[in-house]
Amino acid sequence: MQELELLRQIRQPWVQRSPQTLARAVNIREDLRNQLEQFFDRMEVSLETGTYSWMDPILSAWAEALPQSESPEMSSSLVDFIGDLLLFTVRVCEETLKPEYSVAITSGLLPIFLYCFRRAFEMEMEIRIRAISEQLQQVQQTLEKLDQSKSDFIAVAAHELKTPLTLVDGYAAMLRDALSTRNLSPYEIDLLNGIHNGTRRLKTIIDDMIDVSLIDNNLLSLNFQPVWINRILHVLENELQGVIKERQQTLTIQDFPGSGEMTFGDPERLLQVFRNVLTNAIKYTPDGGSISVDGRKLPGFIEVIIKDTGIGIDPEDQLLIFDKFARLGKTDLHSSSKTKFKGGGPGLGLHIAKGIVEAHGGAIWVESPGFDEKTCPGSTFHILLPLMTQPPDEKMARLLAPLTHKPAKKPLLGSRQP
Numbered sequence: 001m002q003e004l005e006l007l008r009q010i011r012q013p014w015v016q017r018s019p020q021t022l023a024r025a026v027n028i029r030e031d032l033r034n035q036l037e038q039f040f041d042r043m044e045v046s047l048e049t050g051t052y053s054w055m056d057p058i059l060s061a062w063a064e065a066l067p068q069s070e071s072p073e074m075s076s077s078l079v080d081f082i083g084d085l086l087l088f089t090v091r092v093c094e095e096t097l098k099p100e101y102s103v104a105i106t107s108g109l110l111p112i113f114l115y116c117f118r119r120a121f122e123m124e125m126e127i128r129i130r131a132i133s134e135q136l137q138q139v140q141q142t143l144e145k146l147d148q149s150k151s152d153f154i155a156v157a158a159h160e161l162k163t164p165l166t167l168v169d170g171y172a173a174m175l176r177d178a179l180s181t182r183n184l185s186p187y188e189i190d191l192l193n194g195i196h197n198g199t200r201r202l203k204t205i206i207d208d209m210i211d212v213s214l215i216d217n218n219l220l221s222l223n224f225q226p227v228w229i230n231r232i233l234h235v236l237e238n239e240l241q242g243v244i245k246e247r248q249q250t251l252t253i254q255d256f257p258g259s260g261e262m263t264f265g266d267p268e269r270l271l272q273v274f275r276n277v278l279t280n281a282i283k284y285t286p287d288g289g290s291i292s293v294d295g296r297k298l299p300g301f302i303e304v305i306i307k308d309t310g311i312g313i314d315p316e317d318q319l320l321i322f323d324k325f326a327r328l329g330k331t332d333l334h335s336s337s338k339t340k341f342k343g344g345g346p347g348l349g350l351h352i353a354k355g356i357v358e359a360h361g362g363a364i365w366v367e368s369p370g371f372d373e374k375t376c377p378g379s380t381f382h383i384l385l386p387l388m389t390q391p392p393d394e395k396m397a398r399l400l401a402p403l404t405h406k407p408a409k410k411p412l413l414g415s416r417q418p
């Protein structure tokens with residue numbers, strides 16, 4: 001007898017008994033009856049045509065519905081449910097047909113069930129992956145919201161702090177002026193200097209906080225002008241001479257290919273980037289250490305390399321330090337100075353440097369064999385900046401055209417004009 005005929009012979013008991021066997025709860029049974037009939041119909045078509053994808057629609061409907069049915073009466077895994085269906089089908093075949101026919105139809109149906117198992121497994125995996133990625137997305141959104149509120153808080157706090165600080169700074173300046181005619185004792189001069197240094201330090205922190213909120217909200221606007229990297233570096237060389245001497249360090253700045261070429265960038269902001277990286281190099285290098293600045297010209301880019309003989313950075317922290325408020329080690333041991341050995345700041349310097357470099361279309365990263373305060377393996381910061389022949393701003397490009405375009409050669413006397 002043909003397999004299809006045999007299948008039709010078991011249809012009635014199969015359709016009648018399957019809901020009771022596979023779902024014991026009455027309400028589920030009613031729902032399931034139709035679906036099981038559909039499953040049987042599709043088994044018939046699959047057996048007749050040899051195309052098993054006929055099973056897909058009912059399988060995917062079950063794959064979506066089963067995990068949501070919280071009933072203990074039914075298996076919530078589609079793979080388990082297909083297993084129950086296979087056992088039930090084999091039982092019905094054994095009870096309805098002669099043994100040889102039962103074996104024949106069971107082996108005929110086996111490839112269909114194998115196909116169902118494979119598809120059920122794939123569908124369940126897809127659903128699980130979808131659920132996990134939805135959860136991840138939610139976590140991501142929560143983190144983004146948190147980061148945004150942190151950023152909002154920084155912006156508000158910075159602006160709120162700036163007004164009273166400006167007042168303190170102004171009154172301190174007035175006091176200094178008022179006392180300038182008097183002969184102050186060294187103690188009184190120390191007090192005035194203390195106020196001045198404190199307000200200056202606070203101002204830098206507040207300015208950094210404002211910069212962070214500008215960067216995080218994509219509001220950093222650059223004032224593109226002609227810049228020369230070697231000039232920026234030499235300005236800093238002069239600026240840092242005092243601390244370098246105080247810390248008995250050596251700072252060597254090389255003129256390297258490309259460093260004397262004119263490019264476009266925001267000079268103040270680029271100065272800030274190199275200042276942040278160089279003051280860190282000074283800060284995290286023990287007294288007597290050395291810092292060197294070198295670089296190279298690459299096609300379309302200039303790479304500045306700042307190397308120190310300091311405490312180094314562990315590989316797992318080398319990305320982290322560019323996050324805001326990233327400070328490594330025991331922060332309670334940090335002093336508040338910008339250039340004393342290991343004097344920690346609020347952990348904003350590198351985040352700002354990264355924001356500025358990226359706004360220029362560049363990149364910043366660090367390499368270091370690891371952190372070791374005793375052996376001091378050192379760190380090497382790389383700053384990659386695009387070499388621009390024109391400022392990105394059109395108005396500025398027109399204004400600076402005489403600088404960026406070489407004048408056309410005058411025609412030779414006597415040469416023919418077109």
Ligand code: ADP
Pocket residue numbers: 276280281284308310311312313321326327328329344345346347348349350351379
């Ligand atoms: P901070 O205000 O703490 O210096 P930064 O953003 O400038 O903040 O730096 C973040 C952290 O990266 C620092 O706290 C320090 O742990 C590490 N770091 C930065 N530069 C160096 C360096 N040259 N050598 C060793 N560690 C460094």
